[in-house]
Amino acid sequence: MRIEQFDPLTDDRRLRACHGMAVAGQPEDDPNLPAEPYEDFRVFWALGESLSLMQTWLATDESGEAVGAYVLELPQRENRKNAFVQIIVDPARRRRGAGRLLLAHLAGQAAQAGRERLMGWTRIGAPGTAFARATGGREGMREVRRRQDLSEDLRQRLPALRAAAEPHASGYGLRCWDGRAPAELRDGLCAVYTALGDAPHDGAYEPASFDAARLDAEEQRLVARGVRWYSAAAVEAARGEVAAVTQVNVQPGQPQWGWQAITAVTKQHRGHRLGLLVKVAMLELLAEREPALRHIVTSNAEQNEHMVAVNEQLGYQVTDYLQAWEHEVAAVAPVPAG
Numbered sequence: 050m051r052i053e054q055f056d057p058l059t060d061d062r063r064l065r066a067c068h069g070m071a072v073a074g075q076p077e078d079d080p081n082l083p084a085e086p087y088e089d090f091r092v093f094w095a096l097g098e099s100l101s102l103m104q105t106w107l108a109t110d111e112s113g114e115a116v117g118a119y120v121l122e123l124p125q126r127e128n129r130k131n132a133f134v135q136i137i138v139d140p141a142r143r144r145r146g147a148g149r150l151l152l153a154h155l156a157g158q159a160a161q162a163g164r165e166r167l168m169g170w171t172r173i174g175a176p177g178t179a180f181a182r183a184t185g186g187r188e189g190m191r192e193v194r195r196r197q198d199l200s201e202d203l204r205q206r207l208p209a210l211r212a213a214a215e216p217h218a219s220g221y222g223l224r225c226w227d228g229r230a231p232a233e234l235r236d237g238l239c240a241v242y243t244a245l246g247d248a249p250h251d252g253a254y255e256p257a258s259f260d261a262a263r264l265d266a267e268e269q270r271l272v273a274r275g276v277r278w279y280s281a282a283a284v285e286a287a288r289g290e291v292a293a294v295t296q297v298n299v300q301p302g303q304p305q306w307g308w309q310a311i312t313a314v315t316k317q318h319r320g321h322r323l324g325l326l327v328k329v330a331m332l333e334l335l336a337e338r339e340p341a342l343r344h345i346v347t348s349n350a351e352q353n354e355h356m357v358a359v360n361e362q363l364g365y366q367v368t369d370y371l372q373a374w375e376h377e378v379a380a381v382a383p384v385p386a387g
């Protein structure tokens with residue numbers, strides 16, 4: 050097996066080979082979700098989370114056929130001792146040691162970049178979970194993935210949900226928009242995005258703090274993915290402070306599926322049902338703007354009770370459990386000679 054680095058921004062052929070393996074593995078790896086469109090895959094492999102350096106490597110056999118691949122994300126702001134990783138092996142070539150070899154190779158690159166810890170996620174029940182455990186991974190937090198089906202029944206319940214929440218939220222107004230955030234809300238939104246760091250996370254993971262540069266970078270990533278993205282925010286009427294926000298992304302090639310991005314309420318504004326209110330406003334906005342939408346997918350930490358309670362009121366149902374993993378770089382067996 051030959052493992053070579055390539056540039057995902059310019060080498061479309063190799064990146065498509067990686068995407069092809071991910072799509073082929075989908076029925077086994079993640080059967081409850083539709084396959085990731087190439088545009089999304091390209092941005093995640095080429096740019097990662099915002100403000101990261103990326104390395105992508107493809108493993109081929111002697112005839113040049115793709116066997117497996119990995120992406121190593123080296124965050125440049127927070128998480129400078131951590132590397133985020135994804136390994137993929139062609140489903141027709143699994144259980145022959147390719148995954149172990151790629152992990153060892155990747156750990157070598159992470160060590161050279163000064164990283165101490167590898168971090169990744171798997172779906173419980175999928176081969177990735179057995180692999181992470183067998184290769185010495187340490188279990189981190191669990192997330193629960195839920196899906197909301199946008200039925201007529203849900204649509205009819207929205208006015209009652211809003212009416213029940215509104216008396217707790219006097220003094221706040223709602224703002225909805227699509228695409229880039231309005232200029233006058235940008236500073237306030239940075240504070241709300243930073244507040245997401247209060248959500249449960251593993252000790253070694255450093256949540257992102259937001260400023261104007263990061264917000265710009267996030268929006269550029271969404272533009273590069275080609276998604277349509279929608280936001281609903283609660284704004285405190287008296288001081289104009291942004292108190293809560295929720296965002297949903299829709300990929301034009303998959304208009305039935307919405308992907309929940311952030312929902313956050315800043316600490317000083319919690320307890321006013323703002324989480325529910327912005328989500329109800331979002332559903333009303335999406336009904337108008339995305340008539341083909343049928344499902345919204347979200348993931349939350351198992352212990353994130355408040356968010357989960359809001360989602361349950363909105364009819365979300367559990368589809369999958371996701372497991373975070375950490376590998377100490379120094380503990381991963383090195384690539385065998387030859």
Ligand SMILES: CC(C)(COP(=O)(O)OP(=O)(O)OC[C@H]1O[C@@H](n2cnc3c(N)ncnc32)[C@H](O)[C@@H]1OP(=O)(O)O)[C@@H](O)C(=O)NCCC(=O)NCCS
Pocket residue numbers: 074078134135136137138139142143144145146147148149150169170171175176177178179180181183184
């Ligand atoms: C996880 C993945 C990379 C493993 O690739 P692979 O080439 O099959 O891995 P290996 O052959 O090196 O397996 C190493 C060990 O992991 C364990 N393992 C891997 N797949 C397994 C499965 N389906 N069931 C049980 N154990 C499994 C075994 O202990 C295996 O050793 P063994 O075959 O000697 O028993 C591959 O299944 C994949 O691409 N999954 C989708 C993406 C993913 O989940 N990536 C990992 C998280 S980033």
